[in-house]
Amino acid sequence: MDGLLAMIGMEQAGSLHGAMDVAAGAGSAGGIDWQLYATLFLNGLSQASHMFLVAVGLSLIFGVMRVLNLAHGAIHIAGVYVALTVLSWWDNWWVALLVAPLLVAAFGAGMEVALLRPMYGRHPTYVLILTFGVVLILHDLFKIGWGVDYKILPEPPALRGAVELFGIVYPVSYLFSIGAAVALGALLWMLLNHTRPGRIIRACAEDREMAASLGINVPLVYTAVFTLGTFLTAFGGVLMGTLMATSAPEALETMLYAFAVVVIGGLGSLGGAALGALLVGQLNSFGLLAVPEWNMAFMFLAMALVLVLRPRGLLGKGGA
Numbered sequence: 001m002d003g004l005l006a007m008i009g010m011e012q013a014g015s016l017h018g019a020m021d022v023a024a025g026a027g028s029a030g031g032i033d034w035q036l037y038a039t040l041f042l043n044g045l046s047q048a049s050h051m052f053l054v055a056v057g058l059s060l061i062f063g064v065m066r067v068l069n070l071a072h073g074a075i076h077i078a079g080v081y082v083a084l085t086v087l088s089w090w091d092n093w094w095v096a097l098l099v100a101p102l103l104v105a106a107f108g109a110g111m112e113v114a115l116l117r118p119m120y121g122r123h124p125t126y127v128l129i130l131t132f133g134v135v136l137i138l139h140d141l142f143k144i145g146w147g148v149d150y151k152i153l154p155e156p157p158a159l160r161g162a163v164e165l166f167g168i169v170y171p172v173s174y175l176f177s178i179g180a181a182v183a184l185g186a187l188l189w190m191l192l193n194h195t196r197p198g199r200i201i202r203a204c205a206e207d208r209e210m211a212a213s214l215g216i217n218v219p220l221v222y223t224a225v226f227t228l229g230t231f232l233t234a235f236g237g238v239l240m241g242t243l244m245a246t247s248a249p250e251a252l253e254t255m256l257y258a259f260a261v262v263v264i265g266g267l268g269s270l271g272g273a274a275l276g277a278l279l280v281g282q283l284n285s286f287g288l289l290a291v292p293e294w295n296m297a298f299m300f301l302a303m304a305l306v307l308v309l310r311p312r313g314l315l316g317k318g319g320a
Contacts, residue, residue: 039170053181068124070255073254074251076236077237079236081151096153101232105231108229112223201224263306264303266314283302
């Protein structure tokens with residue numbers, strides 16, 4: 001795993017010059033730059049796939065419920081730890097990929113019913129304080145249950161190794177992560193735009209009182225949306241935990257990336273989450289090549305520019 005990370009993972013492997021040497025050495029005459037930049041682009045897509053699954057859940061929850069869940073990053077990390085436990089039970093990564101997000105989603109449903117539902121109608125500050133408290137509780141639970149050292153999930157045999165893609169040798173696990181994010185994004189878009197449950201969700205997002213007057217069980221819809229959002233971020237956590245080592249304190253960094261993505265793309269917008277994740281992923285990947293010491297600064301600079309020039313985000317709706 002470390003060899004593959006050093007070969008393609010600029011940020012993940014933590015070695016800029018080593019990754020550049022490998023990318024350059026793999027190229028043929030006249031094609032060195034193309035292979036390097038293509039590798040960086042794929043690295044950006046891999047990062048974007050993780051950030052999308054976190055940000056789209058956060059954006060979906062806010063877009064429908066108008067709740068900003070500060071515990072979303074911790075729930076993302078919870079996916080990794082729960083997957084480790086599931087692996088200890090069944091020793092099957094594919095089972096963990098499905099079961100761990102479902103278990104985390106069940107926790108999300110309980111959190112919405114027991115903690116968030118009584119907060120509806122109150123000032124948003126109450127929800128922020130409450131969800132921040134959940135972050136602190138989860139952080140301590142992670143340390144008690146799984147320790148403080150970094151954890152990484154073992155790759156399944158089907159995802160080990162690398163394949164050649166247009167002359168670039170790239171790990172199968174990274175390509176799977178990208179494909180899984182695209183597939184989940186497409187399924188979510190179809191759910192929201194081409195199914196009856198999706199129309200009900202959009203109706204509750206537009207006007208909660210009107211939806212309730214039409215007989216829609218709005219609290220149940222909110223629970224379902226929050227559960228779906230936690231499932232998506234936990235699913236992304238399992239994928240991320242397979243590609244790189246993870247620890248509990250990274251929940252804060254995860255939230256920073258998620259906020260940057262939704263601010264750039266537009267909070268409450270599915271397309272905005274996808275666009276924001278793509279832009280942030282590429283900024284991180286190419287920014288590491290250009291100015292490694294200022295890598296994260298490019299992301300926050302882009303976020304600041306969007307806030308100044310288009311406060312609702314690139315694809316956000318007015319008044320959202």
